[in-house]
Structure formats: C-alpha cells, structure tokens
Amino acid sequence: xxGVTQSPTHLIKTRGQQVTLRCSPISGHxxxxxxxxxxxxxxxxxxxxxxxxxxxxxxFPPRFSGRQFPNYSSELNVNALELxxxxxxxxxxxxxxxxxxxxxxxxxxxxxxxx
Amino acid sequence: SQQGEEDPQALSIQEGENATMNCSYKTSINNxxxxxxxxxxxxxxxxxxRSNEREKHSGRLxxxxxxxxxxxxxxxxxxxxxxxxxxxCATDPSVAGGTSYGKLTFGxxxxxxxxx
Numbered sequence: 411x412x413g414v415t416q417s418p419t420h421l422i423k424t425r426g427q428q429v430t431l432r433c434s435p436i437s438g439h440x441x442x443x444x445x446x447x448x449x450x451x452x453x454x455x456x457x458x459x460x461x462x463x464x465x466x467x468x469x470f471p472p473r474f475s476g477r478q479f480p481n482y483s484s485e486l487n488v489n490a491l492e493l494x495x496x497x498x499x500x501x502x503x504x505x506x507x508x509x510x511x512x513x514x515x516x517x518x519x520x521x522x523x524x525x
Numbered sequence: 526s527q528q529g530e531e532d533p534q535a536l537s538i539q540e541g542e543n544a545t546m547n548c549s550y551k552t553s554i555n556n557x558x559x560x561x562x563x564x565x566x567x568x569x570x571x572x573x574x575r576s577n578e579r580e581k582h583s584g585r586l587x588x589x590x591x592x593x594x595x596x597x598x599x600x601x602x603x604x605x606x607x608x609x610x611x612x613x614c615a616t617d618p619s620v621a622g623g624t625s626y627g628k629l630t631f632g633x634x635x636x637x638x639x640x641x
Contacts, residue, residue: 414567443628452631452632452634453613453615453631455628455630458627465627466626466627498565500567502568513558513570514629515570516568516569516570517567518566519566519567521565
C-alpha cells in the first residue's frame with residue numbers, strides 16, 4: 411500500500427512569490443494535515459482538512475491556505491513568501507473517526523527555500 | 526508553542542545499549558504518539574498510546590504513559606546504529622470521546638545517536 415506522497419521534493423522561491431505544495435493521502439484516508447517544520451521552531455500544525463472542509467487551522471497568517479479535493483488529495487498555498495517561510499512542509503493523513511485524532515501518517519515532506 | 530518537552534535533548538549511546546527518552550506535556554490529552562525522523566525527512570510513526578493505557582510494546586519499543594504526571598517515556602532496547610534519528614512525542618489535546626481538533630502538538634525532540 412502506498413504511503414502519503416508529496417510533491418515537489420524541493421523548491422526554491424524568492425520573496426514575494428507564491429508556491430503550491432501537493433499531497434496525496436493514503437488510500438482510504440479522508441483527513442489531511444499540514445505541518446511546518448522550521449529550524450528552531452519545531453513542528454507546527456498548519457491546517458486540517460476532512461471530507462473537503464477545513465476543520466482546524468493553526469496560528470498562521472491568512473497567506474497560508476489550502477484545499478482538499480474530492481479524491482482527498484490536498485494543496486497548500488503560500489502567498490507573498492517571506493524568508494521565514496523556509497521550512498520542511500509535512501503532510502499527514504489519517505482515518506478521522508471522531509472522538510480524537512487517530513494515527514497520523516506522514517509523507518516525506520517538501521523542503522521550501524525562500525531567497 | 527510546543528506542548529511537549531522531550532528530555533534529554535540529545536542522547537549518545539553504543540550499539541546494544543538501551544535508550545530512554547522522556548516527554549512531558551501540559552494539557553489533558555486523548556492520546557500520545559511517538560515518531561522518528563531521519564535526517565530532516567518525513568516522520569515515521571512508532572506507537573500510539575491512549576490516555577486510558579499505561580504501557581504499550583512494539584518490538585524493541587516500550588512506551589509508558591502517566592497521565593497524573595503528564596509524562597511519557599520511550600524505551601528502545603538493544604539499540605542499533607539504524608536507530609540513530611530524532612524522536613518526537615506528539616499529543617492530541619482532543620477530549621476523549623469528544624470533538625477532535627485534528628492537530629498534534631509536537632515536542633522539540635530528542636536527537637539519538639547510536640555508535641556502532
């Protein structure tokens with residue numbers, strides 16, 4: 411069974427540009443989560459999508475947005491890139507059965523560098 | 526802000542020795558998960574322990590949870606060079622049986638180095 415996949419693997423952008431990261435969950439998983447892992451800040455929760463709806467959002471500015479498609483894949487968009495957006499962006503998926511988060515399975519990540 | 530605090534921040538041992546990592550957290554949780562990360566790549570799920578469980582085993586891994594002390598420990602027995610990685614605990618603050626927040630809150634991690 412294929413795991414969570416993310417594309418691209420690496421990305422280099424300049425300040426002010428926009429970027430789109432993509433994630434495909436494990437087959438059968440309906441929930442997708444996005445996390446940012448920046449140097450010195452650890453892993454920070456960004457967004458949670460389930461059944462096409464945004465269910466929860468971390469403490470990030472509105473220029474971080476995303477969506478989930480009918481096939482449960484997801485995109486993370488970051489507008490007006492800033493230097494501090496340089497980080498590893500991790501996507502995870504799970505079976506969301508309510509009553510608390512189930513095991514989240516992570517993809518390999520997209521390393522974004524903003525120059 | 527980080528919910529969990531791992532201790533120690535770094536651990537260096539020889540192959541064959543046991544490695545123990547600790548995690549403390551601040552709020553009530555529904556479950557606690559341990560993950561491994563190799564060289565800044567994706568996270569590998571190791572084990573999930575629910576708030577009503579006290580101990581769980583998986584192969585060479587043993588996890589304990591003490592909700593009264595808001596702490597957990599991960600024990601890796603008979604360590605191998607391949608166990609060299611960063612280890613994170615992650616807590617789910619959702620109320621058991623209640624609405625899920627979906628998010629996991631991670632600690633800063635313990636960097637484990639196992640020397641051959």
